[in-house]
Amino acid sequence: MSHNTFGHLFRVTTWGESHGPALGAVVDGCPPGIRFTQEDLQVFLDKRKPGQSRFVTQRREDDIVKVLSGVMPQEDGSMITTGTPVSLMIENTDQRSKDYGEIARRYRPGHADYTYDVKYGIRDYRGGGRSSARETAARVAAGALARQVIPGVTIRGALVQIGKHRINRANWDWAQVNENPFFAPDPEIVPVWESYLDEIRKAGSSVGAVVEVVAEGVPAGIGAPVYGKLDQEIAANLMSINAVKGVEIGNGFGAAEITGEENADEMRIGPDGRPMFLSNHAGGILGGISTGEPIVARFAIKPTSSILTERRSIDADGHEVEVRTKGRHDPCVGIRAVPVGEAMLACTIVDHYLRDRGQTGRLK
Amino acid sequence: MSHNTFGHLFRVTTWGESHGPALGAVVDGCPPGIRFTQEDLQVFLDKRKPGQSRFVTQRREDDIVKVLSGVMPQEDGSMITTGTPVSLMIENTDQRSKDYGEIARRYRPGHADYTYDVKYGIRDYRGGGRSSARETAARVAAGALARQVIPGVTIRGALVQIGKHRINRANWDWAQVNENPFFAPDPEIVPVWESYLDEIRKAGSSVGAVVEVVAEGVPAGIGAPVYGKLDQEIAANLMSINAVKGVEIGNGFGAAEITGEENADEMRIGPDGRPMFLSNHAGGILGGISTGEPIVARFAIKPTSSILTERRSIDADGHEVEVRTKGRHDPCVGIRAVPVGEAMLACTIVDHYLRDRGQTGRLK
């Protein structure tokens, strides 16, 4: 059962709400002997951290990750994993002691308030509780550790669409991604998104987005038909991110529109004498198993439901009410979802790598 | 670990290849006391069965499902589940004893041939082995049983797109779905698809499609944040179907293009005094938990890679070859994926229903 856990051999369990003392992740199954530093993890938490630009929420969270177990501290300040559970904790520091009285009983449209109340009969309304995107900080910490496991694998993400404004894929340049506040790989889209998001932000509105994540260097043969398919678990793990409403691999929904001739990836023997694909419509996965080509996934994030416009709703007592969500919110949560998507992809691939190693013994 | 199993309390394990003596599913965790007949299962297998029209493969498989365990036979010919594993078996009857010599060593582009060989070092090349869509017959049998579990839940599917030809949603009529060979809910699209697919078929080509599956009557409160989200597991289970490359819930990728005002579903108290949503952009799921609205999911199926056009590839010995896939194939595998998608949705919902009942004790 995996309500708050994902993965099988590389297992991540997260815990914590936005307004308790802390939140965290327990990573069970991290292979022993991996040397890393706190900074190796912190750099990814900083990417996700709020308050980095005017296009994301202005909350202030330091998001310092602490490693509580599973490592032997080394003299140079680094740590080496011992194969036992790595407990990662992030303390909550910016919990404004505000009056939640209003939303404690009112269901914000588009939020999980109503469904949590139906399911559990009780709900931590403070800051969204467990349904807060703050939970994703724990994922990013776990993902940062996952990145240390398989040598030669590179995992990167980028924002490719905000509202109806898509990047020009011809302009794709990974070097640009960290040079703008949107993780945009296309420098030409940046001013477009800036002016569009300024408009959205000033209107107290919000908008959706699409993120693309790519894993390069993943060996061929990772994955497990038929209910442990690599693409299936990537889909599951990306869909578990707050506000995600769609996931696709390679050509994705575009594959529905084309013919078998257009979609199939032909093969040849490469100059290095090894098998080579002439295209990657499959997004690096065939039959649920990696091909050795880059693994390419995209996910759609809905606009955050926290908007200043008044919307009709009900409260826990069955009264009809109007709700207007005040507070410091992200006009486009898709931006900060980029490092989260990378983290989920990293964890998924490591898990499959270890599983395949167990099942077939092929890999070291 | 779930390589060939999905679900937690309602667990389905499938086994079998297209060319062994049989294939099947073991359904573990089906609640006791459910009365059903063989015909209740068979009707769904018949929907998926090949050879039903010229638009699907012309193979002949009877696909008779046998119930081998987990039931007490009743005098009227029906069966009652006992709570022990229900073993469902379908014998393979149309295994042409043809010469597989050629594709035994050659990797068909777009198929799982190459990746299975890399992973396992051995591959059952006869009819695609375990990667054959024939495996989905076992899913349909399990899904037919799942449909018996929760009273009042209706699960239906339809084809909404073939190639670039989409249905007109204004014409949606569930009554039409079983009146045409495409499971199309829009009668006006039928002649368009007919002529388009005739063309594809005569060219020895194939094309992709999009299927929509809908579950009505699912009680609010089913699902489990944050890594057992209902939408997450729907995504996983649909993505596990052969050839699926994308999944979306409710507005899906469309949610990326709109604002928070447009996307959020407002609420009111309905005429029956119960909470009511004024729209269903969320596809029936908020925060990973059902809202009580219809659950709506779509998935994209790539064009089958089995086409008559010659494509470049390699063989297991590292030689460059040309491959042309002869045989009886589906010009649009998306058609027969409709009952499979329904089955996966049914199983996912039942599993979550039982899990929620265990965790919260709310439901009977």
Add this chain to the structure above:
Amino acid sequence: MSHNTFGHLFRVTTWGESHGPALGAVVDGCPPGIRFTQEDLQVFLDKRKPGQSRFVTQRREDDIVKVLSGVMPQEDGSMITTGTPVSLMIENTDQRSKDYGEIARRYRPGHADYTYDVKYGIRDYRGGGRSSARETAARVAAGALARQVIPGVTIRGALVQIGKHRINRANWDWAQVNENPFFAPDPEIVPVWESYLDEIRKAGSSVGAVVEVVAEGVPAGIGAPVYGKLDQEIAANLMSINAVKGVEIGNGFGAAEITGEENADEMRIGPDGRPMFLSNHAGGILGGISTGEPIVARFAIKPTSSILTERRSIDADGHEVEVRTKGRHDPCVGIRAVPVGEAMLACTIVDHYLRDRGQTGRLK
């Protein structure tokens, strides 16, 4: 969830009752490339088969195991695993069409009749249904496959106690085990058990027993603290066998009686330059991980509750009744539990071997 499944990477799901058409096991996660014959499996089913001597039940079951999937048949009649699920089926042939009217409603003392009825509200009373020891035939088939996985591992079992009559461990001779109807390793105990069991059998009574199972050649380092300990899972899997009421590893309950000096196994460097234990009180496991010494486990089997003596009980309608269990029963079910215990130990070790290979990459 593992109601009818055990193992994580080497997963066994069993299904079937004693009176349906068949029963079986699906082995998921068996590594690819393992060559075996039907006879390699059948030999272990034959060991467990009823009717082999007057000391076991006189039912006649051929117990022929069929391999339905997961293998490529070879020209010499052998099979090679492909890494996909291996479905093993055993048809039920000796289902006497007798009148079960009486025990259909009456709870046999010591049986699972009452508890199944409470839990499920329905019960397959024919031959014990799912609680019948017949289910163990499927385990033996799965265990026979498990034995093929790790080269150099030998798994054997023996009966060491019937009633109060224990073997003399000084006489232990593995070569004797298959030379008598009890799997006794001590030839001197054989006549004692014979006369004692004849007496029990003639009285229509039954008696308990203790089985010892041993795995030699298991590499050091297999197992996983702290809730996936090798001894923990051996205990679980042996305790899952029908009628087992106790499990111990190495010194077991005897370890409670002695001091740390007596119990600890000292170490030296062996003549081959490798670490060597000077004793094996630990039964081959320390901290949940194998030491490289033989793994030694014992389990206690209660006397079967099917006896000819009338016992007080109740029926499903709440009446007090007297029950006398007629039929062909084992006077000492412990005898036929020997191959079952071996099978469970084999599966457990293979599962841990694969898990360790995945987690640490040490093994090939």
Add this chain to the structure above:
Amino acid sequence: MSHNTFGHLFRVTTWGESHGPALGAVVDGCPPGIRFTQEDLQVFLDKRKPGQSRFVTQRREDDIVKVLSGVMPQEDGSMITTGTPVSLMIENTDQRSKDYGEIARRYRPGHADYTYDVKYGIRDYRGGGRSSARETAARVAAGALARQVIPGVTIRGALVQIGKHRINRANWDWAQVNENPFFAPDPEIVPVWESYLDEIRKAGSSVGAVVEVVAEGVPAGIGAPVYGKLDQEIAANLMSINAVKGVEIGNGFGAAEITGEENADEMRIGPDGRPMFLSNHAGGILGGISTGEPIVARFAIKPTSSILTERRSIDADGHEVEVRTKGRHDPCVGIRAVPVGEAMLACTIVDHYLRDRGQTGRLK
């Protein structure tokens, strides 16, 4: 996969070593709406705490448990569970900064030092690392929460044997258990154990023990054949406790010595009109499912291997060495295992209760 997690619907994941900053447990699946106080948990941690008498280790650990998530704090200082993961943390306070140089490389006989090194290639030698019994503090915290879940269930434990000295069961008095430093239910054994353990302690030796745990008030019908048997999972979870080498249910190994007539529990209709067992040889479990009678389990704990006597061993460099374990150790770790056994039994029963509620819907 469950290396550091146990349970399915009530899932406990523990993390932490004896010498990191903290250790803890994440309890996932605790039902919502349960009100408890920190003191409700602390009382059980205090029972297990070292330094309570001269018969246990003299280390000083406050073992204050903190609740970091999964609850809504109430005005009266209590907390109510919300259905999200409950993170429990215990900080390590008595980590003597001693020189571990010696045992960092030497394998203490009977410890997990050697096996951890073989498996992981690295080992946290500080205080035993993850193999330290200190990990059980996290179990006790989780178990204390589990006790709050099912109304009417009482879980208690007692020490029934130290070395060869067993209690007289005729003297059993639960009221005595907390009146002596041994959790002994028989006041007459107390002086015997005192003088025996003083002797052991002064000799720098150690001795084994047997613990009995009992759950009363468990409804009939809990458990799940055939690989999720209640007794099977009790066995697994008790066997996972450090130093446990044997587990038995009800008559246990004693059942091997008796006849079917002696072992079966007869039934009658009780004065309240409900089914009643006339004895409880089965220890409250038949066919893996609870009978409604008290659930009775016992487990054997080996003598701790930390003794002052010099023993032969090897070091990580392959040299033969002599090892003498200095430090503050328990002469009989079985004493402090009593609350740990209770905790494991509590968690196991709650997990099965929730699973049964999910699968059959019988219970509220």
